Amino acid sequence: MTAPSTTTSTDDAKQPADLAFGVDVGGSGIKGGIVDLDTGDLVGERFKVLTPQPATPDAVADGVAEVVAHFDWTGPVGITLPGVVTEGVMRTAANIDKAWIGTDVYDLFSRHLDGRTVSVLNDADAAGMAEDAYGAGKGVDGVVMLLTFGTGIGSAILNNGNLVPNTELGHLQVGKKEAEHQASSRVREEKGWTYEKWTEKVSEVLATYEALFWPKLFIAGGGISRKADKWIPLLTNKTPVVPATLLNTAGIVGAAMAVSQGLKT
Ligand code: BGC
Secondary structure (H helix, E strand, C coil), X not given: CCCCCCCCCCCCCCCHXXXXXXXXXXXXXXXXXXXXXXXXXXXXXXXXXXXXXXXXXXXHHHHHHHHHHHCCCCCXXXXXXXXXXXXXXXXXCCCCCHHHCCCEHXXXXXXXXXXXXXXEEEHHHHHHHHHHHHCCCCCCCCEEEEEEXXXXXXXXXXXXXXXXXXXXXXXXXXXXXXXXXXXXXXXXXXXXXXXHHHHHHXXXXXXXXXXXXXXXXXXXXXHHHHHHHHHHHHCCCCCCEEECCCHHHHHHHHHHHHHXXXXXX
């Protein structure tokens, strides 16, 4: 697909400032697309390549460049990564190749993307920004927490739309174990747990988050949020829990928002 022309004459044509490009790097796929920042919708389809194995920085950056090239997009690019990014450096790699730890991600991606401007941020933070602005958190004042249940548990905290980056609550110890080692979607699959059994663990984890952060709303994201009706009603928390609504585009949309805002974490 080709990026929309910037010189079209129709009244409702999107101007370049309304569009941004996001790429979401996950354990199995690298997905990207052009985002309409007025609506939070993708312009056209998203495009995905498989995450290379091993998912080393240069191999992943090649995949990101392939996704960007697919759209003939030549502007700035927002990119998510499944780890902590501070001062332009990836600090952790719980569920991705350990070679990421200490990588200067701005240098990496600008080398693979012809020196263009990039913004790089945590994957759950990006999804949280997108859900808060356009999805399940839209119009909700105060503290909103998004959690992604996947291979790990990602977290994002927003207060009136302002992100506190890199909260990493999946690694908070709840009882004897880290939250993501007992309540991620991967743990449910590996143990063959029913939704009833798994939601007991999720309720415990959310109860700990409630006691520490007192959010107004939890948004449940990650692939398992597509089955929300099977498990969200089983949770026993006092804070309302709603499923994410952007589903597999939230990371892309949040990455696009980040680069359009010049966000650096
Ligand atoms: C990582 C987080 C990430 C989450 C979801 C966790 O293991 O530490 O940075 O957001 O997984 O990918």
